[in-house]
Amino acid sequence: MNNKLFLFVSVLVASLLGLMLMLIYWGNKSVELRESLFIDQVNIAVDQMVSDLEEDYYCFDLHASIALPKLDSFYIANPPGISDTDKRNLELTYITSEGQKKTFTRMPLMGPSHMQMLLRFEFDDIPKFKEDSSLSNFEMFVRNSYEPYVTDGNGIRLIDTTRFDSLLTACVTRLYPEAILNYTVSLKDENKVIYANNHSGLDTELNPDVRSSIYKNDSNIPELLLLLEVINKRDMFSGEAWNIYLSAVLLAIISIVLIFYLTRIQIQQRNLLKIQKDFVHGITHEFNTPISNIKLVAQSLLKSEDEKLKKSGSILQEEGNKLQTGINLVLTTALIEKNELLLQKENIDLKELIRKTAERNKSLLSRSGIDLDLKLDPNELYTKGDIFHLENVFQNLITNVKKHSGANLLCIESEQSNGHLTIRSSDNGKGIDLPDRKKIFEKFERRKSKGAKNGYGLGLYYSRMILELHGGQIELSDFNQIGSVFSIRLPA
Structure with a gap:
């Protein structure tokens, strides 16, 4: 393999390696971009979830599938024409046996034997979960029925863990069902973790993808900090990168095979061309002697007094000159190509x-x-x-x-x-x-x-x-x- 061919192959191999590295680089960039886009979408979804959670803090949902105790009378929160009775006004909706949703302006609670009811109680505030003799029967019922909660030292309800898990998991898995989450909720001012999901403990240090404040604008409730990590985000999009890597490897294999095949063909062609040139060079030299003899015979015939012989000598000389010209042309061309002229x-x-x-x-x-x-x-x-x-x-x-x-x-x-x-x-x-x-x-x-x-x-x-x-x-x-x-x- 001469220097030019070696340089040609080197440039091809270098170009191929450069192309592979570029594909791998863009494969990684593609995964990073998809991760970044996914995390941005998660941030938006979590912000909306936190907003819903804050709105629901002063609500209590109850399906009337259990016997309700005798409760106080209550009114819908601020219905038209009805003034506030106290700061614990409620909103009531119910579902009839025909599946219709209705809102009452004023009614006492009834047992569930007559209708299937969905009660949504919306308070101006939620009573603390400490024993308080001033609580009404209904407030005591709400307090005692509300089990999945975390409170602070003052008995203030901080987070409904069941609803929180449901909302947070739903908002992320809607984007990507295979997502696996680790998250913690802590008191922001005290930097104390009060809740962690099943995949992490209270002492777990996360590398959070999302940070979000809860109850930031409510002075009655301590501000909470949500830290969320999607622990398998790299794996979720690595399949796309592997497709790019596989394409790069496949391209490299095909290109290497083609390079070696073309190089082999080129070497064979160069060898054949060298053999051809050597053959042409040798045969032109071999032909020079018989051509010289032909021209000598032609000159002798031209000196003859016989007109037929003279004519034959003229034809022989002309054809000999043509042959000599052709051989000289081939020989000279070969010398030019070998830079030997x-x-x-x-x-x-x-x-x-x-x-x-x-x-x-x-x-x-x-x-x-x-x-x-x-x-x-x-x-x-x-x-x-x-x-x-x-x-x-x-x-x-x-x-x-x-x-x-x-x-x-x-x-x-x-x-x-x-x-x-x-x-x-x-x-x-x-x-x-x-x-x-x-x-x-x-x-x-x-x-x-x-x-x-x-x-x-x-x-x-x-x-x-x-x-x-x-x-x-x-x-x-x-x-x-x-x-x-x-x-x-x-x-x-």
Whole structure:
């Protein structure tokens, strides 16, 4: 594995690790956000529950399913047209046997044999739970029937534990049924715990999620402090985080498999490419000897006085030159890709080189029905470069017009401006299709348009590489006209 491949794999692995860490981070953040949102909802629900609890402090609910003792007469609290009798006025509602809820304006209590009753007694204050001879029979009944309470040292009722547990549990489990609660209620001024639910003791120190004051605005009752902790809040939302973690691990496994698979494929391709290059390099050298022999035979035949032999020698020489050109092209391309091509740079009269190459191809173009028009700058055009390879570049442009363009006119122009030489080759042929335009200078790319002849697919690729080695460039000008225009720029 070379340095570039190692760097590529390292970047992929680092990116993958970064992605995993980001997913894990956002998984934790998601759980924290859900926890925070849940606790905010619990705070709102507990505040409402405390408000309801404070309103119910001066109420006493009783289902008339037991025999009631003889009680004092009473009135509904402040009904229209009835004035207060004393500060212990009451509100009474009852449910008939038909299930209808009614409110009486004035009535004595009756036994439950005639109707099913729900009594709600609402006091201006609740009597203390100490023995008090001044209490009425009804007040004594309420006091004796009211069992689930906690009082302070003065006998003041502080909290109805049964109702408190019911309200608090209901308001939280409505949000999340699986929630497990620990909570304590303490006298705020004395910092003394007076009640704790079954999951915590009076000495338990909580890490409270909710703090709420009870009876804060009532001067007649000591202020209480509720501390509540949802002990399984992390577990309630950890399933979502585990889904994210599992997705991250699954993504990591898939990505690692793909990375190693692609790396293996790339290594195999590099090895095959190296074998291919070595094979091409070796076989081109092997072909040079028989090609040289073919050219020698062709030269001998050209010296013959027999016209048939001369014609055969001419054909043999032409085909040998084609074969030699192709092999040199393949060999040079391989050397360029291996960064082993050594350019023999010298000062070149570019105008003379173009004219020489054009004259050598003029008869071939003529036989193909193509007229050649040279419009060279009258000034000297000199550049520093390898004359052999630059001549091959111009030869490739002319050969492409002959093979692929279908033109009947080739125009070669040159000019010098801003320290650069520009050579422009234009024809009036069928042009190059848009799909071919995008890849025309790529390796092994050949035209797929109708009428195009097969070739090596290396000519324009070779030309681009040679010009770049000379600090120049070649481009296909995108003019909306007939034919193709290739522009070459070289430093002057």
